[in-house]
Amino acid sequence: MPFGRFWGSTIGKKVVMAVTGIVLVGYILAHVTANLLIFVGPSAIDGYAASLRTLPVLLWGVRVLLLVSVVLHVVAATQLAVLARAARPTAYQRFVPQASSSASRTMRWGGVALLLFLVYHILHFTTGQAHSDFIHLAPYHNITTAFRVWWVAGIYVVAMVALAMHLYHGTWSMFQTLGIEHERVNAARRRFATIIAVAVPLGFVSVPIAVLLGALR
Amino acid sequence: MTMHLKLRVWRQPGPTAAGRFVAYDAPDLSADMSFLEMLDVVNERLIEQGEAPIAFDHDCREGICGSCGLMINGVAHGPMRGTATCQLHLRSFRDGQEVVIEPWRAKAFPVVRDLVVDRSGLDRIIAAGGYISARTGGVPDANAVLVAKDDADSAMDAAACIGCGACVAACPNASASLFAAAKIAHLGLLPQGQPERAKRVLRMVSQMDMEAFGNCTNIGECQEACPKLISIDVIARMNRDFLRASLLGREERVGSSGEG
Amino acid sequence: MELRARTPAGPLAEKWDRHRFEMKLVNPANKRRYKVLVVGSGLAGASAAASLAELGYQVSCFCFQDSPRRAHSIAAQGGINAAKNYQNDGDSIWRLFYDTIKGGDFRAREANVYRLAQISVDIIDQCVAQGVPFAREYSGYLANRSFGGAQVSRTFYARGQTGQQLLLGAYQALCKEIARGTVLMYPRTEMLDLILIDGRCRGMVTRNLVTGEVAAHVADAVVLATGGYGNVFYLSTNARGSNVTATFRAWKRGAAFGNPCFTQIHPTCIPVSGDYQSKLTLMSESLRNDGRVWVPKRAGDTRPPHEIPEAERDYYLERKYPSFGNLSPRDIASRAAKEACDDGRGVGPGGRGVYLDFADAITRLGRQTIEERYGNLFEMYQRITDEDPYRVPMRIYPAVHYTMGGLWVDYDLMSTIPGLHVLGEANFSDHGANRLGASALMQGLADGYFIIPVTIGDYLATAKLDKVSADHPEVRGALEGVARKTKRLLSIGGSRTVDSFHRELGALMWDKCGMARTAHGLGEALRRIPEIRAEFWENVTVPGSDAELNQALEKANRVADFLEFAELMCRDALHREESCGGHFREEHQTPDGEAKRDDERFAYVAAWEYAGEGAEPVLHREPLVFENVQLAQRSYK
Structure with a gap:
């Protein structure tokens, strides 16, 4: 089937979201692992940042892949959300969810919040415009100075709560969309998604909290 | 013991007319009444007063024809799990309770009158491919093709769908995925359903999209609302079939399908 | 009127084959020039519409529900019979034929029933292919269960939803044809009159239930597959919408009505719980495979069931019919329950109920097995009654379930109006005076998949059918008649609701023309019905207009027909001075209370002809000739 027709169907778009979701989950796993280097020491994380620059092809390859993934993920989500809204032009006067988790019901606005956060995060730690004391390729300095400001750390903590919710439903939903379903693996799908949704955001927030508590300075 | 309910019912005289909620007092009910029998009683009183009765779809009143379906206090088919509106009894409500009754709401289910909606979109999804093309006559002996009991049982689980549309009604996206997927799973689990499996899923999904149903976001409201408790596992199966048919299937040759 | 059954000559087993060869065929290229209207989309209607369209005819199919998938066949629970003999337990086409003829108390046509048994095996093949x-079984082979009135295991089933699954099979075949454009589907459309031109049925008048539009459809043949008339009793296991209107209006246009008094009371239904009750729910007969029916031995025993010791229980079916026991046929089991309750030994509120007890089966087979076999039925029972049948025995009572009577048809399923064919429960054939369990689905599908597609060809090929114009005077007349009747119903403006009349009629019919009938009671009913009808036409109130979805108007139209039809039923019941099958005349019973047939005087089909407004209908008799079975008193002892 040509991609145009595939993309034209709602399931096709969902598959695109699932596949780009895998890319993004894979990336944040790498990202959180790298972040934890900060606890090893300034040289570990700064050295890691410098080493990335020695592989420009890989770096830009990953960046392009991520950009494409985010764009596809967001475009598909937006189109599907528009469709879904059109599918129920009159709202119920009373609607009481019976089964869905709050995570699953906040995917759209949570996704928008995460997108805004992503822009801020890039301006903050990659390009530096949103950082008052930014030094290129000095992540240890950039991170510790930023998170000493309580509300900056707060933005990150709130964003990670949103990420946790997005991952909790998104990771599980990915299996469902790709049709990875079997009575033997169904329970494992839920466990896997829960682990990702808890471990990744915890890893991320450990840094601003450590800074706030003075464990990193 | 008699019961008393305070109803707020969606009244809409016709497809293009404006609708509104109307309050009705429903005294002297019995807890052993079914929900629809309660509406019968209310309607009898309305007719005696010369007013138009509340229109609602119903037929078998034993939970199998799929005609009935009301949004009751924000829950499709009301508070009892795995139960169609016709088999819901007033013992599931408190004396004096307010009960809001709305029609299924979806663009694909336009209101015909009051609580009656047009669900013909579901029929068109089946017509797009929800069948096995077995012409009458000329088929092999029933025991010529064996079906493992587990497969037959799983097919039956999916085939239990009564086509009431509660899945669409309960889905925040008004998606018909559970409905379409149940039929795709029923036929796809059986050996007889294999030859048309790829074509079936592609056509049914395409029809579902054309009918202006929303997409599935895997949130599971549908399986909770389903009077037959059909699992959203069938939706994963439909997605898998769709993916396989899209990636590996051959393009349908024009005029080769034979069955239009 | 002449009743020509057109039963083919020759030995019983060869009749259908020979007939198929002798019938004229329509050339494949000509089929698309013929238009056939199919009314009803249940097992018979949907299978007929799909099969006729596959053959190439132009088909239009009509149903009053919002989708053809909702026809009441969907509610059949237990199963479908077929003489496959997969169990090697001695079954055969002949045995299914014999069981059905005997089960029907020798009031059905031999040739039709034999053909039904022959076709039964093809039906299973067709459904499995769909x-x-x-x-x-775990082996992958098809499983069977036993059913009432048979000592072999020949019933195929899909949990407790066999009717649903068979109907969905036919519905899907129908949908396939709708998508191909070979069937035009008209949901939410009701047939209100037939159009007869030069003595042939050439179309019909319908009302669109959403817009109220009354339209004429002109065609070459009409097929009615509109089900039974059990709702004449108001309370029955039928769907609320099931009605007699299509067949009754065909009767008024000249189609003979066969054996209208033959109604089936199903023994295992959930008892009535209050005045507001709108329908009765059937619990599948298959429950009697493992459940034991009993009442207390002592009248007026109000102890809860678990406090009644074994010695003080009367397992009356096992006692009276040791060889069939709890699996005695429906009419017999129903009457036995009524008798027990009339003796004051009934259980539950009002004393109209008997126990169906699974305690022994649960002990013997384990709860899990019972759950596998009947889980959904037990759940349904609990939902309705709020009692757990795994712990407390079910309470059941007979309820109207099926009508064996229907429009008279010949061997080709054509009524006395040429071009009007009648299938399934809507016709009178095959089940005689009592239908065995799991045979309705068989008949509906036999008629629709395998019989009408062949026999209608013979009619179309031999009839000379001129083109009919849409403004033929007969067409206009029929349209005007329908509009007039609707206007009249809307203009009465009385003070009673349609349902109140229906309830009153139903109570009268249940009382006088239900499980047991007497000349006196029927006479009373025949006096009372015209009075109720007269009041209906003076005092009913139908709100709204005819140009909208008006459910009160739909009901009024149907109840108006029931109010006339009930009289025909009672008249038939009164004239049949014998007991047979579901028709039990108290004056005609054996010393131990069994039905006493009178084969000398009543071995015939009573076919009633409409004689005009206010005139007594005319009785015609089609003698039943039994060449292959011995008429015997039906014994299940």
Whole structure:
């Protein structure tokens, strides 16, 4: 089937979201692992940042892949959300969810919040415009100075709560969309998604909290 | 013991007319009444007063024809799990309770009158491919093709769908995925359903999209609302079939399908 | 009127084959020039519409529900019979034929029933090919269960939803044809009159239930597959919408009505709980495979069931009919329950109920097995009654379930009006005076898949059918008649609701023309019905207009017909001075209370002809000739 027709169907778009979701989950796993280097020491994380620059092809390859993934993920989500809204032009006067988790019901606005956060995060730690004391390729300095400001750390903590919710439903939903379903693996799908949704955001927030508590300075 | 309910019912005289909620007092009910029998009683009183009765779809009143379906206090088919509106009894409500009754709401289910909606979109999804093309006559002996009991049982689980549309009604996206997927799973689990499996899923999904149903976001409201408790596992199966048919299937040759 | 059954000559087993060869065929290229209207989309209607369209005819199919998938066949629970002999337990086409003839108390046509038994095996093949998920053994082979009135295990089933699965199979075949454009589907459309031109049925008048539009459809033949008239009793296991209107209006246009008094009371239904009751729910007969029916031995015993010791229980079916026991046929089991309750030994509120007890089966087979076999039925029972049948015995009572009577048809399923064919429960054939369990689905599908597609060809090929114009005076007349009747119903403006009349009629019919009938009671009913009808036409109130979805108007139209039809039923019941099958005349019973047939005087089909407004209908008799079976008193002892 040509991609145009595939993309034209709602399931096709969902598959695109699932596949780009895998890319993004894979990336944040790498990202959180790298972040934890900060606890090893300034040289570990700064050295890691410098080493990335020695592989420009890989770096830009990953960046392009991520950009494409985010764009596809967001475009598909937006189109599907528009469709879904059109599918129920009159709202119920009373609607009481019976089964869905709050995570699953906040995917759209949570996704928008995460997108805004992503822009801020890039301006903050990659390009530096949103950082008052930014030094290129000095992540240890950039991170510790930023998170000493309580509300900056707060933005990150709130964003990670949103990420946790997005991952909790998104990771599980990915299996469902790709049709990875079997009575033997169904329970494992839920466990896997829960682990990702808890471990990744915890890893991320450990840094601003450590800074706030003075464990990193 | 008699019961008393305070109803707020969606009244809409016709497809293009404006609708509104109307309050009705429903005294002297019995807890052993079914929900629809309660509406019968209310309607009898309305007719005696010369007013138009509340229109609602119903037929078998034993939970199998799929005609009935009301949004009751924000829950499709009301508070009892795995139960169609016709088999819901007033013992599931408190004396004096307010009960809001709305029609299924979806663009694909336009209101015909009051609580009656047009669900013909579901029929068109089946017509797009929800069948096995077995012409009458000329088929092999029933025991010529064996079906493992587990497969037959799983097919039956999916085939239990009564086509009431509660899945669409309960889905925040008004998606018909559970409905379409149940039929795709029923036929796809059986050996007889294999030859048309790829074509079936592609056509049914395409029809579902054309009918202006929303997409599935895997949130599971549908399986909770389903009077037959059909699992959203069938939706994963439909997605898998769709993916396989899209990636590996051959393009349908024009005029080769034979069955239009 | 002449009743020509057109039963083919020759030995019983060869009749259908020979007939198929002798019938004229329509050239494949000519089929698309013929238009056939199919009314009803249940097992018979949907299978007929799909099969006729596959053959190439132009088909239009009509149903009053919002989708053809909702026809009441969907509610059949237990199963479908077929003489496959997969169990090697001695079954055969002949045995199914014999069981059905005997089960019907020798009031059906031999040739029709034999053909039904022959076709039964093809039906299962067809349904399996369509993907009907019948129950299977672990080996992958089809499973069977036993049913009432048979000592072999020949019933195929899909959990407790066999009717649903068979109907969905036929519905899907129909949808396939709708998508091909060979069937035009008209949901939410009701047939209100037939159009007869030069003595042939050439179309009909319908009302669109959403817009109120009354339209004429002109065609070459009409097929009625509109089900039974059990709702004449108001309370029955039928769907609320099931009605007699299509067949009754065909009767008024000249189609003979066969054996209208033959109604089936199903023994295992959930008892009535209050005045507001709108329908009765059937619990599948298959429950009697493992459940034991009993009442207390002592009248007026109000102890809860678990406090009644074994010695003080009367397992009356096992006692009276040791060889069939709890699986005695429906009419017999129903009457036995009524008798027990009339003796004051009934249980539950009002004393109209008997126990159906699974305690022994649960002990013997384990709860899990019972759950596998009947889980959904037990759940349904609990939902309705709020009692747990795994712990407390079910309470059941007979309720009207099926009508064996229907429009008279010949061997080709054509009524006395040429071009009007009648299938399934809507016709009178095959089940005689009592239908065996799991045979309705068989008949509906036999008629629709395998019989009408062949026999209608013979009619179309031999009839000379001129083109009919849409403004033929007969067409206009029929349209005007329908509009007039609707206007009249809307203009009465009385003070009673349609349902109140229906309830009153139903109570009268249940009382006088139900499980047991007497000349006196029927006479009373025949006096009372015209009075109720007269009041209906003076005092009913139908709100709204005819140009909208008006459910009160739909009901009024149907109840108006029931109010006339009930009289025909009672008249038939009064004239049949014998007891047979579901028709039990108290004056005609054996010393131990069994039905006493009178084969000398009543071995015939009573076919009633409409004689005009206010005139007594005329009785015609089609003698039943039994060449292959011995008429015997039906014994299940």
